[in-house]
Amino acid sequence: MKSLSILERLQRHGVGLRRIEADRASSGAAESIRPPCEVNGFAGSTSERRPSALTPIPPSSEELGAISIVETVHPIGSCHGDWPIGPLDSRAAAAVSWAAREPRSAEVIPGDRLYIDTETTGLHAGAGSLVFLLGVGRYEARGFVVRQYFLRDPTAEEQYWRRVHQDISGARVLVSFHGKSFDRPRLRDRCLFHRQDPLFEDWPHVDLYHASRRLWKDSLPDVRLQTLERHQLGFVRSCDLPGSECPQAYFQWLRGEGDRTPEILLHNRLDILSLAALECKVSAVFEAALGGDVAWRAAFLAWEAGATEVAIPMIGNLRQSPIPAPAGLIPKLASSLARRQQNQLAIAVLEHEYAARRETPTLWKWARLLEQSGEWERVFALTQTHSLAATPPWPARWLRLRGRATRRLARPQVRV
Amino acid sequence: MLQRFLGELRHDPERADCVVGWRTEPACVGAFADFPDWVHPALREVLRRRGIERLYSHQAQASQAVAEGHHVVVATPTASGKSLCYNLPVLSSIMSAASSARPTALYLFPTKALSQDQVSEVNELVQALPEGAEFSVGAATYDGDTPGDVRRVLRDRGDIIVTNPHMLHVAILPNHVRWGTFFRRLRYVVIDELHIYRGVFGSSVANVIRRLKRVARHYGRSLQFIASSATIRDPKAHFRRLIEETPVCVQESGAPRAERHHVVYNPPIVNAALGVRARALDEARDLARALLRAGVATILFGRSRTAVEVLTKYLKDAAREEGIPESAVVGYRGGYLPLLRREIEHGLRAGKIRMVAATNALELGVDIGSLDAVVMVGYPGSVASYHQQSGRAGRRSGQSASILVASSLPLDQYVAQDPAIIWEGGGEQGVLNPDNLVIATNHLKCAAFELPFAPGETLGEFPSTPDVLSALAGPGGVLLERQGRFHWMDETYPAEALSLDAVEMDNFLVVEEKSGKSLGHVDRVSAMTTIHPQAIYQHQGTQFQINRLDWEGRRAYAEKVLVDYYTEAETGTEVRVLSEDETTPTEAVHCGRGDVHITEIATFWKRIRFYTNENLETGPIDLPPEEMDTTAAWFVIQDSLAAKAGLALGSRAGAVAGLATLLKGVAPLFLRIGGRDLRALGMASHPHWKKPVIMLYDGVPGGVGLAEQVYAGREALLLAASRALEGCACLYGCPSCIGLGGERGPGSKAAARILLEECLNAVRPAQEVSS
């Protein structure tokens, strides 16, 4: 009786020898439906005035044995969807820093900012999860230059990271989407694995995911990059390789089972262009002339960041408009304004909020703020014309407040 | 008090026949040694202040060996101060090192409770040290409950990390990059309770250790392993198998002991013809009642949660009748919180609690203080467990007793016939097989995730490393080969899906249908017999009926029911022989071993009434068969012997199955195994040989080495079975030997006797030739 080979025995036990194809029931179908497209194919730009960022100066690539560096240059002012890309001026950089809550990123010369995105072999952290593609965008005299570092041979990773370290010198601010929780820890792990200094450690980091979430979380179905592209940038990816398929495409390429590297590179490049455009879009939200609930959020972020000279005119404008602020924002804003001696503005936004939503806690806060500011006539008038909810404890509170106002008004004014 | 009880027991004529073994361990003053020179003076001072002026001889010997750089295993009795054997050299070397070269240590404890106890022990020592940087040694537990920010601090600044094998496997090793600071200084690995690493768990942990050594090597470290173990046969060999290093073995305890009585109690026979004895649980209850009356602080060990619950109820009833408060009797099962433990401990010390009924959850070193007597309801399955449970009794002075009440299982009856094996025997062999193809392959994947395999590198001593690597690097595989190096190239995190206690994670979830609440997990192999539709699933003393089983979705839907029965499933098993790796043929019987393919199918269920064991109803089970490849050892009965034993007769044919059951029943005398680890099958005629076959096979896909051990130790196994059969008082077979005569056939016992005798004759000369 012959003995079984290792391979036969493993197969008999059903031990997983193969990669598990993730749940991609649709991927086969999508393959055939997807229109044949060129690498530069794109759709969704409604802007015809300017050249698209996707028709760059033809890419150049540098082969260094195990590493490929693909470089594309995108002219300043060319469009990504509806949005032209271009370096931020100091005002815009400041605005982005408020949304990102990263004050150290406010004053930076354009060439110091790096826009990064990685493609990894797995979503998990851990020693076996590789970064096989790092895209780095940077404004230079030639335009917006995207350099993509592609790992052709996983055994050459150490050399790969040394090269990246060399190339990024001089920059000092990081711009990413989800980089705080994903890209940067992953890059850190890879560098530590090869006993190199972690990349971008302690750099000011503008994570546009968090910035976008703060601005748009209640006006968009979700805050994924592709959703933002569609709704905020007017950009729709028509024939993009989904990020979730990039690892498999890379594995296939490594084994010589097919070459979808141009698609991986395009996907990564689009992510980086979206970063640059999205950053412009984020800064634009802080223009005082804009209205709407996103402007309310922007005003709040500017105020929180201490940008009084921008925030106060914005809030002043907004309270004139009938558009309500996002739910829950005004009470926080009013408290913060009052804490920093802006009682009249706080009272004004509470009045605006009460007019829009007619919620008892808002009215109460408004009345209390009037009381604390010594505006007894207005308190008294308010208690005459408005009433709180009829359920305890509100009626008793309202009556006591009216009592205090009446007493104050009856008494001669005492100067302190 | 205990004295009076023991006196009564010794002289009670009614119990004279039941006390089948009595051994008195005399008090012993202990052997001491001075602190070795290398012990840091500050540490010595702290110990001195706690009344430790000198070390026990085994502590000195073991810690000296550690200090000299050897791997060490300490296998001395429970409560002999084993933790000092490693804490002394580890703490000393941390405190004596320059701050830049401070070594770190990794302590592996099997449970969270034990980890926490160990951390408190180390911290109590450290806190008693004087102020100063060299004395601030950070020891902390790292487990699933450790918060994220604490984890970061531990990784970067911990000196002693106390964790369990699972955390090492799933969290630390795959993320070794983040543990770089710790690994670059790692020197000691302490493994407590070495003996529990056996079977699938042990085989898996052996591979985790292979991975640990590999990662340590990446950081330029070679590790020193220090293990402590209960009594097992050949702890050195077990250490070698688990850790793949050769240790210095310290077995002679220098700890002083008080006088201790060991009593083996076999319940009386109530039906001689059927060989039925009184229930161990009932006998234990009567003994416990006498102990309660005599005011002896006692712990009772039951074999199952159910047994413990029943015992607790009985004892509370007894307490009431004796006029003792019910609160003096408590139950203790797994999953109790530390606070409750403290309460029990305090209650025992204050004399408020007189009796604890516990499962073996208490066996693993959990400290509840010491008592005067231990009653074991049924043999705990291994010599090591016996000594650990028995070690629960015994204060510094005075005397203590442990009483084993035998059940009617063959193993218990064997021990009752020959109690010396638990007192003088060296314990069983802890069997593990780190090279189990399935287990090692899965860990090889984890290892490749952690670090690429260099050309020619192997996973520890796993001999098939190159073949498995190539297989995994095949088309569409998870590894990529470049210049002889193998890199992990897949999206998954292989450790996540891999359990250490099971060969595969393919578990069923039992869900209460109405509330959607999860009740528990059942592994796939047990699913068809325990959670088939209509099965009664028992959970926390409550019965649930399974209404629906979603086989594909791996879910069973249960409903709470109030019934007076439980269910058992009948199964049918087919064996296909894949390879015969070794055979010893004689005229009467061919012994052999090799690979087999097992197909097991659940055929029908039975409803069995509690207490009376009546069969109330049966019904069919229609579930897919369970299939696996594993390893087996067998005895093929040749025609001449079959004829001699008269196996062709219907009344004697049951002997083959009966003997299989008996062999499996006595196997734990030699192998440390639990319930389903080893399985037995007796077939009147197997298609492969067309002859009657007795087969013992490994219950784990791929096998963890049990079949090889059964084959190698077949003479001892047959001899033990023969003694059990000869010593059994029944006439036609009973649950203590080959099973009830009524079920096996009245001639089966006689036939089994002939088979055993001939098998023994066949085995003996063969082994003389080979030796």
Ligand SMILES: [Zn+2]
């Ligand atoms: Zn019997």
